[in-house]
Amino acid sequence: MAIRIRMSRAGAKKRPYYRIVIADSRSPRDGRFIERVGSFNPLMPKADPSRLKLDVERIKHWLSKGAQPSERVARFLGEAKLIAMPPRRNNPQKAIPKAKAQERLKAAQGAKADAAPAAEAAPAAQGG
16 A cells, blocks of 8 residues: 555635645545645745644654655655755756747847848948
């Protein structure tokens, strides 16, 4: 049985509230869980201490039993110094413009390059 430390959504529509739970990885997100070990309220200001509540002793217990935190919970635990801070995922390939956007950029750069010699030649003709 693979144990995960993950978030379970609660709260009303457009008013999220998450419980941090210990659950079997095969159970549904908001379904059966083993134990509740914390809560997260994303609507609270970031500086508010009640935004994230963790039962540190129980989390340490479950980590020692081999429970794996989800990515988001791992960031919470890293900030609380319970585990090493996980590396931030970054996919720079997603930021590269697609084919049509690259063609437009090349066309704009070509037009700019053609306009630059003409702009340099015009002041020289006026000044002479």
